[in-house]
Amino acid sequence: MTALLEVERLQVRFGATAAVRGASLSVAPGETHCLVGESGCGKSVTALAVMNLLARGGGRQAERLAFEGEDLLKLSERGMARLRGNAMAMIFQEPMTSLNPAYTVGSQMTEVLRRHKGASQRVAIDRAADLLARVGITAPGLRLGQFPHQLSGGLRQRVMIAMALMCEPRLLIADEPTTALDVTVQAQILRLLAGLQRDLGLGLLLITHDLGVVARVATRVSVMYAGEVVERAPTAELFANPRHPYTQGLLRCVPVPGKIRRDQPLGAIRGTVPRIGAGFAGCAFRERCDFADETCQRTIPRRSMGAAHDYLCRLPA
Amino acid sequence: MSDTAAAAPLRGPRRGWRSAATWFGATIVGIAAFCAIFAPLLVPHDPFAQDLGKRLLVPFWMDGSDPHHLLGTDQLGRDYLSRLIWGCRISMLIGVTVSLVSGVIGITLGVLGGFIGGRADDAVLFAITTRLALPVVLVALAVVGLLGSSMTLLVITLGLLQWDRFAVVSRATTMQVRTLDYVAAAWCAGCSRFRILAREVLPNIASHLVVVATLEAALAILLEAALSFLGLGVPPPLPSWGLMIAEAKDYMFFSPWLIVIPGVALFVLVLGINLLGDGLRDQFGARSE
Amino acid sequence: MTDAIEVRHVAKTFAVGKGRVVAVDDVSFSIPAGGVLGVVGESGCGKSTLARVILGLLSPDSGEVEIEGQKIAALDRKARARLIQPVFQDPFSSLNPLTRIRDIVALPLVAQGTLGRTEIARKVDEMLGRVGLSAEMGRRLPAELSGGQRQRVAIARALVLRPRVVVCDEPTSALDVSVQAQILNLLAELRRDLGLTYLFISHNLAVVEHVASEVAVMYLGRLVEQAPTETLFARPEHPYTKALLASVLTPEPGLGVPDVGLGDTLPDPANIPSGCRFHPRCPVAEPRCSTETPPFKPRASGGVECLLVP
Numbered sequence: 006m007t008a009l010l011e012v013e014r015l016q017v018r019f020g021a022t023a024a025v026r027g028a029s030l031s032v033a034p035g036e037t038h039c040l041v042g043e044s045g046c047g048k049s050v051t052a053l054a055v056m057n058l059l060a061r062g063g064g065r066q067a068e069r070l071a072f073e074g075e076d077l078l079k080l081s082e083r084g085m086a087r088l089r090g091n092a093m094a095m096i097f098q099e100p101m102t103s104l105n106p107a108y109t110v111g112s113q114m115t116e117v118l119r120r121h122k123g124a125s126q127r128v129a130i131d132r133a134a135d136l137l138a139r140v141g142i143t144a145p146g147l148r149l150g151q152f153p154h155q156l157s158g159g160l161r162q163r164v165m166i167a168m169a170l171m172c173e174p175r176l177l178i179a180d181e182p183t184t185a186l187d188v189t190v191q192a193q194i195l196r197l198l199a200g201l202q203r204d205l206g207l208g209l210l211l212i213t214h215d216l217g218v219v220a221r222v223a224t225r226v227s228v229m230y231a232g233e234v235v236e237r238a239p240t241a242e243l244f245a246n247p248r249h250p251y252t253q254g255l256l257r258c259v260p261v262p263g264k265i266r267r268d269q270p271l272g273a274i275r276g277t278v279p280r281i282g283a284g285f286a287g288c289a290f291r292e293r294c295d296f297a298d299e300t301c302q303r304t305i306p307r308r309s310m311g312a313a314h315d316y317l318c319r320l321p322a
Numbered sequence: 323m324s325d326t327a328a329a330a331p332l333r334g335p336r337r338g339w340r341s342a343a344t345w346f347g348a349t350i351v352g353i354a355a356f357c358a359i360f361a362p363l364l365v366p367h368d369p370f371a372q373d374l375g376k377r378l379l380v381p382f383w384m385d386g387s388d389p390h391h392l393l394g395t396d397q398l399g400r401d402y403l404s405r406l407i408w409g410c411r412i413s414m415l416i417g418v419t420v421s422l423v424s425g426v427i428g429i430t431l432g433v434l435g436g437f438i439g440g441r442a443d444d445a446v447l448f449a450i451t452t453r454l455a456l457p458v459v460l461v462a463l464a465v466v467g468l469l470g471s472s473m474t475l476l477v478i479t480l481g482l483l484q485w486d487r488f489a490v491v492s493r494a495t496t497m498q499v500r501t502l503d504y505v506a507a508a509w510c511a512g513c514s515r516f517r518i519l520a521r522e523v524l525p526n527i528a529s530h531l532v533v534v535a536t537l538e539a540a541l542a543i544l545l546e547a548a549l550s551f552l553g554l555g556v557p558p559p560l561p562s563w564g565l566m567i568a569e570a571k572d573y574m575f576f577s578p579w580l581i582v583i584p585g586v587a588l589f590v591l592v593l594g595i596n597l598l599g600d601g602l603r604d605q606f607g608a609r610s611e
Numbered sequence: 612m613t614d615a616i617e618v619r620h621v622a623k624t625f626a627v628g629k630g631r632v633v634a635v636d637d638v639s640f641s642i643p644a645g646g647v648l649g650v651v652g653e654s655g656c657g658k659s660t661l662a663r664v665i666l667g668l669l670s671p672d673s674g675e676v677e678i679e680g681q682k683i684a685a686l687d688r689k690a691r692a693r694l695i696q697p698v699f700q701d702p703f704s705s706l707n708p709l710t711r712i713r714d715i716v717a718l719p720l721v722a723q724g725t726l727g728r729t730e731i732a733r734k735v736d737e738m739l740g741r742v743g744l745s746a747e748m749g750r751r752l753p754a755e756l757s758g759g760q761r762q763r764v765a766i767a768r769a770l771v772l773r774p775r776v777v778v779c780d781e782p783t784s785a786l787d788v789s790v791q792a793q794i795l796n797l798l799a800e801l802r803r804d805l806g807l808t809y810l811f812i813s814h815n816l817a818v819v820e821h822v823a824s825e826v827a828v829m830y831l832g833r834l835v836e837q838a839p840t841e842t843l844f845a846r847p848e849h850p851y852t853k854a855l856l857a858s859v860l861t862p863e864p865g866l867g868v869p870d871v872g873l874g875d876t877l878p879d880p881a882n883i884p885s886g887c888r889f890h891p892r893c894p895v896a897e898p899r900c901s902t903e904t905p906p907f908k909p910r911a912s913g914g915v916e917c918l919l920v921p
Binding site for chain 1: 653654757759760787788789790791792793795796799800814815816817818820821822823824840844854855857858859860861862863864865866867868869870871873
C-alpha cells in the first residue's frame with residue numbers, strides 16, 4: 006500500500022539556522038502518526054514545510070516530499086493551494102489565530118467548500134451543520150451564525166476540526182490541537198479526533214509534546230530532537246522498548262500517577278537543547294547523553310530493529 | 323510550539339536599525355544637534371550683524387553670489403547661513419525643552435493613573451480629555467498675545483499644552499506592565515511602591531516614551547515655527563526658522579530662496595526626527611515581541 | 612503545632628461590566644508545616660485568584676489568611692515577604708527583562724534594607740548555586756537564559772529570604788517535559804532541605820500527584836473536594852474529581868482516550884448555576900442537584916461537597 010504522505014530527508018533553514026535537518030516520516034492512509042518532541046525540535050516547522058506554509062525566509066529541501074504519490078516539491082503554489090484545505094487539511098494549536106474574527110463560523114466553513122468544490126451555498130450550509138453536529142456541537146444552526154469570539158476554546162477547536170473536514174480530506178495535520186485546552190476538554194477533543202479518524206479512514210499526523218496523548222492515540226510515533234527524527238516505532242513498541250537515549254530520558258521525565266513515589270526524584274534529562282549552527286556534525290543529543298563517547302561527534306548510523314522500528318544512535322540494537 | 327516563533331523575526335521588511343530610513347533620520351538629527359550645540363563656533367558671521375550695503379545677496383548656486391555669504395544675506399544684510407545655523411539651535415532647543423516639560427507632566431500623570439488605577443485614573447483620564455478639548459494654537463496665541471513673547475513663555479505654554487500623548491502612552495503601557503508577573507513578584511519581595519515604579523515599571527515603558535518624545539519634539543518645532551510666523555513666537559531679532567520665513571514673505575517674488583532655504587531646513591529636520599522616531603518604535607517593538 | 616497556612620472563608624469577586632464574576636467563594640483549608648497542598652481545577656476555577664489572595668496581592672472580599680499564625684492583612688510588606696513568596700507560571704514575564712539576574716535575585720534582600728552590598732552579593736551567589744546556576748549567569752539578562760534557567764532564577768528569588776511558605780502557581784506548565792522534571796526535582800529537594808511549605812497550583816494532575824501530600828479540587832470558585840493525595844487518587848468521591856482523574860492521559864499505550872462523561876457546557880464564573888454548581892456537566896446529576904446547595908461533608912482529613920455521596 007502506498008503511503009499517503011512521504012517525507013524523506015526534509016531540511017528547513019531559516020537563514021543560518023537549521024530548523025529541520027533531514028527528517029523522514031510517512032503517514033499511511035487510516036493511521037494516526039504522532040510526531041513528538043519538545044519546543045524548538047522542528048516538529049511544527051516540519052508540518053508547515055509539508056503544507057508549504059513556511060514563514061518568509063524559510064527554505065525547504067527534501068529528497069522526496071509526496072502526497073498520494075504526487076511530488077509536492079514540483080507543485081506550483083496554485084497546485085498547492087488546490088490541495089490545501091481540500092485533500093490535506095491542517096488544524097492549529099490556537100484556533101483563534103486561524104479563524105477570522107470578522108466572519109461568522111458559517112460563512113468561514115462554507116467558503117472552503119465553495120472554493121474547492123464549487124458547491125452551492127445551500128449544500129455547503131447543510132454540510133457545515135452536519136459536520137458541527139458530528140464534532141459534538143449541540144445546536145449547530147445557532148453556532149453557524151456566531152462569531153469565533155463568542156465560542157469557548159473547546160468549541161472553537163471543534164469548529165476548526167469541522168472546518169478541516171469540510172472537503173473530506175484524506176490527510177489531516179493537527180499541530181498541538183489540545184495544548185491550549187483544559188484536561189477534561191482535551192480528552193473530549195482527542196476522543197472526537199480519534200473517532201473521526203477511524204470512521205472516515207483519515208490519515209492523521211498529530212504533532213504534540215505530550216507523551217500521554219501519544220500513547221493513547223498514536224498508531225506509530227516519530228520522536229524528533231533538534232531537527233532530526235531520532236526514533237521511529239509502532240506505539241506499543243516505542244513505549245515498551247525505547248532505544249534512543251533521548252526517548253528513554255523523555256519517558257522517565259513524565260510523572261505517572263502511582264508509578265513513581267513522591268519522595269523519589271523524576272528522571273530528568275540534564276542540560277538544554279543545543280543551538281545547531283552550520284557545519285554541525287554527529288549526534289545533537291551527545292552533550293546531554295549518559296552513553297556519549299567521542300564517536301558521537303561523527304556521523305551517526307540509523308539502526309534498525311525489525312521492519313518498523315529504527316533509531317539514530319551509535320548504540321547497537 | 324515555539325517552532326514558528328523562531329522564524330518570526332525574519333518576516334517582513336527590514337525594520338528599526340536595519341532600515342536605511344532610520345539611519346537617514348538619525349543622521350539628520352545628529353547633524354542638527356551638532357549645529358545646535360556648536361552654533362557659536364560654526365557660524366561664519368555674527369547672525370545678528372546687519373550690513374545694509376550687502377542686502378539680499380543671492381546664494382552660491384546663483385550668478386553674482388558673494389563667496390563670503392554662501393547662502394546670501396537677508397533684507398537687512400545679515401548672513402543667511404549664520405542665521406540658519408542659529409535658527410537650528412533655537413528649533414532644537416524648543417524641541418528638546420518642550421518635550422522635557424510635557425514629558426514630565428504627561429509621564430507623571432499617565433504613570434500614576436495607570437499604576438494606581440481607580441479614582442486617580444479617572445482624574446487623569448478627565449485631565450487628558452480636558453486637555454484634548456483645548457485648541458493648542460489658539461490658546462498659545464492667546465497666552466502669548468496677553469503676556470508678550472519670549473522663549474521661556476513659549477516653552478512653558480507649549481509644554482503645558484502638549485503632554486497629552488505622553489500621558490496616554492505612559493498610562494496604557496503602565497497598565498500593561500503593571501499586570502506582568504515580575505511586578506507581582508516585586509510586590510511579594512516587599513518592595514515599596516516607589517521602588518516598583520522607578521525600577522520595574524519606568525525602565526520598561528521608557529522605550530515607548532522615547533518614541534513619543536521624538537514625535538512631540540517634531541510637533542513643537544512646527545508649532546514654534548507657526549507661532550513665530552504669526553509674530554507670536556520667539557521675539558526678533560532671534561533667527562527662528564519660522565520668523566525667517568515670516569520676514570521673507572514680503573520678498574517672496576523677487577528673492578524666493580529667502581523662504582525656500584528655512585522652509586526646506588524645517589521640512590528636513592522634522593522629517594528626520596519622525597523617521598528616527600519610526601525607526602526607534604520598530605526597533606523597540608521588534609524587541610518586545 | 613501550628614499550621615503553616617490557614618485560609619478561612621476566603622471569598623473574592625470581580626466586577627466585570629455590569630455583572631460580578633465569582634472567582635473564589637468561601638474557601639477554607641490549612642496546610643501543616645512542611646506539607647504540600649496541590650490545588651487543581653480547570654481554567655476559570657479561581658485557583659490563580661486564590662494564590663494571589665494568599666500572597667497578599669489581592670485583598671479578599673471576606674475571610675482571612677494566616678501564615679504561621681499571623682494574619683497577612685495585618686503584616687507590613689517586609690514582614691510578609693519574609694513569610695511567603697511566589698513562583699509564577701510564565702518564566703518569561705516573571706523576570707524584569709532589563710534587570711540582570713543577580714539583581715533580580717537580590718531584590719527581596721534589597722527591599723528589606725538591612726544588609727550591606729557584600730553580604731547581599733554573597734547570599735545571591737549562594738542562592739544561585741543552590742538552584743544550579745553559576746555565578747557567571749548572574750551577570751546575564753533574562754533574555755539570554757532558557758525557560759528552565761529562568762524558572763530557576765524565579766525560584767532563587769523566592770527563596771533568598773528563606774520564607775516559610777512558597778506559592779507555586781503552575782510553575783512548570785510553560786516548560787518542556789524534560790525541563791519540568793528538573794524543576795520539580797529541584798523544588799522537592801529545596802523543600803526537604805529548607806523545611807518549606809508549598810501551595811502548588813497546577814492543572815496537571817500527574818504533576819500534582821507526584822509533588823503534593825494533599826490535594827484540593829476547585830470548581831467555579833468552590834473547593835469541592837480535599838483529601839490526602841493517595842486517598843484522592845485511589846478513591847475520589849466527587850464526580851468532578853472522578854472526571855478530572857479520568858481525563859489524565861498517562862503514557863500507557865493501548866488504553867485509548869477515556870470518555871470523561873462531561874457535557875460540552877463549560878463553566879462560566881459570571882453565571883453560576885443554582886444548587887450544586889457542577890450539576891449541568893455532572894454525568895450522575897439528579898433533579899435535586901439543581902436546587903439544593905450541597906453541604907460540605909468532612910472526612911478524616913479534608914472532605915467533599917456533593918449531595919450524592921454519603
